Amino acid sequence: xxxxxxxxxxxxxxxxxxxxxxxxxxxxxxxxxxxxxxxxxxxxxxxxxxxxxxxxxxxxxxxxxxxxxxxxxxxxxxxxxxxxxxxxxxxxxxxxxxxxxxxxxxxxxxxxxxxxxxxxxxxxxxxxxxxxxxxxxxxxxxxxxxxxxxxxxxxxxxxxxxxxxxxxxxxxxxxxxxxxxxxxxxxxxxxxxxxxxxxxxxxxxxxxxxxxxxxxxxxxxxxxxxxxxxxxxxxxxxxxxxxxxxxxxxxxxxxxxxxxxxxxxxxxxxxxxxxxxxxxxxxxxxxxxxxxxxxxxxxxxxxxxxxxxxxxxxxxxxxxxxxxxxxxxxxxxxxxxxxxxxxxxxxxxxxxxxxxxxxxxxxxxxxxxxxxxxxxxxxxxxxxxxxxxxxxxxxxxxxxxxxxxx
Amino acid sequence: xxxxxxxxxxxxxxxxxxxxxxxxxxxxxxxxxxxxxxxxxxxxxxxxxxxxxxxxxxxxxxxxxxxxxxxxxxxxxxxxxxxxxxxxxxxxxxxxxxxxxxxxxxxxxxxxxxxxxxxxxxxxxxxxxxxxxxxxxxxxxxxxxxxxxxxxxxxxxxxxxxxxxxxxxxxxxxxxxxxxxxxxxxxxxxxxxxxxxxxxxxxxxxxxxxxxxxxxxxxxxxxxxxxxxxxxxxxxxxxxxxxxxxxxxxxxxxxxxxxxxxxxxxxxxxxxxxxxxxxxxxxxxxxxxxxxxxxxxxxxxxxxxxxxxxxxxxxxxx
Ligand code: SF4
Ligand code: SF4
Numbered sequence: 007x008x009x010x011x012x013x014x015x016x017x018x019x020x021x022x023x024x025x026x027x028x029x030x031x032x033x034x035x036x037x038x039x040x041x042x043x044x045x046x047x048x049x050x051x052x053x054x055x056x057x058x059x060x061x062x063x064x065x066x067x068x069x070x071x072x073x074x075x076x077x078x079x080x081x082x083x084x085x086x087x088x089x090x091x092x093x094x095x096x097x098x099x100x101x102x103x104x105x106x107x108x109x110x111x112x113x114x115x116x117x118x119x120x121x122x123x124x125x126x127x128x129x130x131x132x133x134x135x136x137x138x139x140x141x142x143x144x145x146x147x148x149x150x151x152x153x154x155x156x157x158x159x160x161x162x163x164x165x166x167x168x169x170x171x172x173x174x175x176x177x178x179x180x181x182x183x184x185x186x187x188x189x190x191x192x193x194x195x196x197x198x199x200x201x202x203x204x205x206x207x208x209x210x211x212x213x214x215x216x217x218x219x220x221x222x223x224x225x226x227x228x229x230x231x232x233x234x235x236x237x238x239x240x241x242x243x244x245x246x247x248x249x250x251x252x253x254x255x256x257x258x259x260x261x262x263x264x265x266x267x268x269x270x271x272x273x274x275x276x277x278x279x280x281x282x283x284x285x286x287x288x289x290x291x292x293x294x295x296x297x298x299x300x301x302x303x304x305x306x307x308x309x310x311x312x313x314x315x316x317x318x319x320x321x322x323x324x325x326x327x328x329x330x331x332x333x334x335x336x337x338x339x340x341x342x343x344x345x346x347x348x349x350x351x352x353x354x355x356x357x358x359x360x361x362x363x364x365x366x367x368x369x370x371x372x373x374x375x376x377x378x379x380x381x382x383x384x385x386x387x388x389x390x391x392x393x394x395x396x397x398x399x400x401x402x403x404x405x406x407x408x409x410x411x412x
Numbered sequence: 413x414x415x416x417x418x419x420x421x422x423x424x425x426x427x428x429x430x431x432x433x434x435x436x437x438x439x440x441x442x443x444x445x446x447x448x449x450x451x452x453x454x455x456x457x458x459x460x461x462x463x464x465x466x467x468x469x470x471x472x473x474x475x476x477x478x479x480x481x482x483x484x485x486x487x488x489x490x491x492x493x494x495x496x497x498x499x500x501x502x503x504x505x506x507x508x509x510x511x512x513x514x515x516x517x518x519x520x521x522x523x524x525x526x527x528x529x530x531x532x533x534x535x536x537x538x539x540x541x542x543x544x545x546x547x548x549x550x551x552x553x554x555x556x557x558x559x560x561x562x563x564x565x566x567x568x569x570x571x572x573x574x575x576x577x578x579x580x581x582x583x584x585x586x587x588x589x590x591x592x593x594x595x596x597x598x599x600x601x602x603x604x605x606x607x608x609x610x611x612x613x614x615x616x617x618x619x620x621x622x623x624x625x626x627x628x629x630x631x632x633x634x635x636x637x638x639x640x641x642x643x644x645x646x647x648x649x650x651x652x653x654x655x656x657x658x659x660x661x662x663x664x665x666x667x668x669x670x671x672x673x674x675x676x677x678x679x680x681x682x683x684x685x686x687x688x689x690x691x692x693x694x695x696x697x698x699x700x701x702x703x704x705x706x707x708x709x710x711x712x713x714x715x716x717x718x719x720x721x722x723x724x725x726x727x728x729x730x
């Protein structure tokens with residue numbers, strides 16, 4: 007039965023219209039580009055990127071941090087579905103799990119892109135390598151991310167498999183895993199926040215508000231992406247996603263965005279009022295330092311995007327207008343991407359602990375790599391969603407050739 | 413993860429398969445963390461490296477594997493009053509320790525930084541600068557000109573003569589912290605504190621994640637973004653496995669107090685070269701050593717003491 011599940015699934019996913027092939031084809035082009043720059047980076051070294059000994063974490067690390075949030079954001083579907091028994095959500099939980107899976111895969115790819123020696127990553131595997139447990143936060147991060155990937159893969163595919171065979175879900179096995187995965191989702195972004203917040207050498211990151219800020223932005227960016235995905239699904243497939251589900255998600259985005267803005271504002275006030283040496287990173291981000299202002303436009307664009315989308319989200323007429331909603335979601339998503347990425351990681355290194363002020367420019371290689379990894383993520387996501395929808399709609403069924411022919 | 417990383421490993425090896433070094437690199441690729449090697453494995457690794465480096469640099473290269481000596485805890489002291497900012501220590505360090513010296517940014521690595529700080533002054537005409545006038549807000553007199561140490565230094569200064577009249581200098585490098593944050597964050601225990609107190613890096617085990625660079629409050633670590641540029645004739649053939657042996661791309665490196673010298677009772681290169689004798693080095697456990705005497709008798713301070721990293725690098729003045 008399992009083999010027929012796999013083959014039916016694959017056969018279904020491979021079929022599609024021109025639109026589908028055009029989409030997948032253009033993603034494939036970007037993926038090839040990524041493979042080329044990855045090769046370049048592993049023969050020339052990180053010198054092909056803009057990273058230096060001063061600013062040694064850049065675009066890759068920023069995307070990594072952001073995508074952990076997107077992965078965690080999937081819980082905004084799972085939680086209402088299973089804890090509040092929200093009907094509309096319940097039908098689509100599995101789509102959220104698929105999103106989480108693709109996001110974690112992208113995170114893993116960014117890890118590879120980020121490392122100076124990706125060929126040695128096996129050093130981190132327990133037993134054959136060494137794992138600096140429990141001291142290393144990166145170790146914790148890898149652990150919780152792997153766990154999250156496994157949990158979501160089990161929950162998602164078990165559910166689909168049961169649907170496929172037409173059996174009944176074994177609640178004793180399934181429900182505990184669902185509840186664990188809900189709590190686990192919080193852990194991945196919390197640990198990622200700890201990863202950078204536990205470094206007193208970088209005063210800009212060294213505060214306890216980091217985890218909650220991370221969670222707030224994650225629960226805005228994740229569902230924003232999900233809403234867009236849902237609207238696309240609704241338009242292009244036979245699967246109907248209920249308004250109630252989308253409305254609940256946009257409510258979540260609204261309030262998490264609000265909290266994120268509030269937390270950012272608190273930080274700005276506390277840091278800039280005293281304006282100690284520790285505020286230099288933030289000051290650089292907002293206004294520039296020593297005449298270097300490269301990041302200031304990024305910061306302000308992020309502020310504008312986040313605040314504007316928040317205000318628009320607050321207006322019910324706009325929030326429930328599904329023509330405008332994708333635009334709002336894109337704004338929020340982009341705003342948070344900037345805030346988590348260039349706006350948080352890079353200024354942490356400016357000035358360096360000895361006071362040097364330098365800037366960081368992502369190179370073409372970095373952009374290509376980043377684009378390629380995102381493309382790969384969407385590639386996987388499309389496959390996962392397509393298959394999942396096919397099963398949910400009953401188009402793939404055990405022994406169901408007739409159903410597929412319809 | 414397992415299959416993925418081994419795949420990457422194979423891919424990386426295939427890329428280099430045309431190379432003569434490939435066989436050695438294959439062996440290096442699968443060797444253990446240095447600390448976990450048995451004595452034989454260490455000897456093997458050493459012989460392998462000596463052969464490879466000798467061929468590569470066209471001279472007899474030795475790779476020392478001397479362990480920490482019992483009863484020794486290395487310590488460093490620097491007389492902040494004496495330093496004249498000539499940066500001869502930087503130059504000596506680069507030559508002794510086989511640092512990369514290319515021209516492109518990122519290909520040039522220096523472990524020691526000599527920070528230059530303005531002396532600054534208070535001036536009479538700024539007495540009431542920023543004093544409330546009208547709706548003005550008080551910001552405070554002379555505050556915007558540096559007076560004394562400011563840690564927003566530039567270290568690539570090229571003065572005609574040193575010391576400059578209005579500058580003081582603050583050399584800085586790895587402090588060999590007793591509670592090193594860099595060691596704590598390393599996910600694979602590549603970097604660790606050896607029993608004689610020196611914080612070392614196993615270059616063959618580092619995955620280049622750069623967590624340690626983020627955690628170091630003294631900006632002591634450098635990442636080899638490119639293949640290090642080390643001219644054959646300038647290469648120092650007396651090396652230590654955990655010290656100055658040539659590094660590879662993608663790994664982190666930093667000062668190790670010249671293990672190839674100090675484990676054989678010699679001074680680090682920077683101590684030897686300092687023209688004013690500002691740098692002192694010795695065994696902290698020996699009460700008669702120069703550093704111990706300085707700790708006992710001089711005015712001593714540590715940098716960023718509030719971070720509780722407990723450096724074994726002390727600044728002092730008479
Ligand atoms: S100075 Fe930095 S690199 Fe050196 S031991 Fe301390 S934390 Fe580690
Ligand atoms: S860069 Fe190397 S030494 Fe530093 S934390 Fe990562 S693996 Fe450890």
